[in-house]
Amino acid sequence: MSKQQPVLFSIGWNACINCGACVAICPQEAGFVSPFDTIAVDRPCDIACLLCESICPVDTITHVPVEQPAVSVVTVDR
Amino acid sequence: MPPTDYDLIIVGAGPAGSTTARFAASAGLRVLLIDKRQELGAPIQCSGAISGHGLAAAGIPPDPEFxxxxxxxxxxxxxxxxxxxxxxxxxxxxxxxxxxxxxxxxYVVDRRRFDRYLMTQAERAGVDVWLKTEGLGYRPRPDGSCTVSLLRYNQPIELTTRVVVGADGLQSQVGKWAGLQTHIxxxxxxxxxxxxxxxxxxxxxxxxxxxxxxxxxxxxxxxxxxxxxxxxxxxxxxxxxxxxxxxxxxxxxxxxxxxxxxxxxxxxxxxxxxxxLAAPLRTQFADNMILVGDAARHVNPITGGGLHTAVAGGKIAADFLVGHLGDGLPLQGGALEAYQRAWLGAMGDKMWKLYGIKTGIFHNMDIGERDRQLYATMSSYFSPTSEFKKI
The missing domain is CATH 3.30.9.10 (D-Amino Acid Oxidase, subunit A, domain 2)
Incomplete structure (x- = not known):
């Protein structure tokens, strides 16, 4: 997958219109969603393509980098 | 195949899912239609335009209700x-x-009322409808049927069915369950x-x-x-x-x-x-599973219109399933590809052609020329002589 550093998404719920475009564009496996039909915000995304941020009609998705993938597999850069 | 709880479990009660359900139940199949929402049609993600012949072809009278x-x-x-x-x-x-x-x-329809109307017609045709019910996954079984995992008001439920119909929209999870390439x-x-x-x-x-x-x-x-x-x-x-x-x-x-x-x-x-504004999914079926509507990307790539294509695709899916299940044909090992062929013949081939036209316009790097082409294409698309006016 991507060599990007994993990110944790944050959604500005005040602007979110629950349109689902972020989930529609998301290349993650099934289930990377929030209870509000957006991309997941409770666990890191290890793909970090950020397509969800660019498709969002109301520009309300942001992210912060996280140090390590949530899964136990850690790859070491040589 | 031993008896199953249902013949079809349809995930998503939008226009595609409810239309599939209505025609399938009318023909005698036992159908469960589920939707995770409490209120259909909302949040509205659609402008709501549909042609009169699109409604008529799917057996939907233009009711003032919607x-x-x-x-x-x-x-x-x-x-x-x-x-x-x-x-x-x-x-x-x-x-x-x-x-x-x-x-x-x-017509321009009210999606909240339109979706509820179509669900009601399905329910009156004999479909069991469960709202507040989310599909979590499915597993094909060695006996040729499959098991579907649901969550209904927080209660886990497992049911057996012959076919799962993924009508869960552009954000479809059902296609991902089967490992289909659904990424747009x-x-x-x-x-x-x-x-x-x-x-x-x-x-x-x-x-x-x-x-x-x-x-x-x-x-x-x-x-x-x-x-x-x-x-x-x-x-x-x-x-x-x-x-x-x-x-x-x-x-x-x-x-x-x-x-x-x-x-x-x-x-x-x-x-x-x-x-x-894309091509239909190249693969819209898997073992015990087919996709319909936005989930299969049954959307006009020029106009983005998806209501007519959803209800038309729902009828195609139901007609196929009624025949296929009625004949007792297999549901695994690629057997459901026949659904995709039926859909391509009825409307998919035209949508692929539209996709080619659309791609040709937007691959043009000259903005002025692209604008001229899009205007000309849109203008002729909606003319009475358009070859695509039934899509």
């Missing part, structure tokens, strides 16, 4: 405001019009935003505004919404602009050739969604 406004034609604008009008009240005045003995060309390219998903407004006059036409200046990669629209309301919206392709759809919609409203017309508008609702 119709916002009748439509009689189209007006297509270029980026400067020049327009081509196809008003069927003039083009085919003996057939289309508001008077007695005449009919509208199409960022260049082919338009980020859309629309306002329902008061104070904007309309004339019974669907108005479509082309031009990179207003909607890079997509188009803008003004649709009549009934009761004097209108719908102003647009869709943009993220790779063709560094601004979100909301920025473009504000610009369209305040700076376009419609700025005086929109000056007194007041926003009543804000809606949005992702609209695929």
């Amino acid at each position: 119709i916002h406004e009748a439509i009689y034609g189209f007006a297509i604008y270029n980026d400067r405001g020049d327009r081509t009008v196809h008003d069927y009240r003039q083009l085919k005045g003996d057939e289309y019009g508001p008077g007695p003995g005449k009919k509208p060309l199409g 390219k960022i260049t082919e998903l338009a980020g859309c935003l629309q306002f329902i407004v008061d104070g904007v006059e309309t004339e019974g036409l669907l108005e479509i505004v082309t031009g990179h200046e207003w909607a890079p990669g997509g188009y803008a629209w003004v649709f009549p919404k009934g009761h004097g309301y209108a719908e102003i919206g647009l869709g943009v392709i993220a790779t063709m602009t560094d601004k979100p759809a909301r920025w473009h919609l504000d610009k369209f409203i305040t700076q376009s050739f419609f700025r005086d017309r929109f000056a007194g508008s007041r926003i009543l609702e804000v809606q949005g969604g992702g609209v695929p």
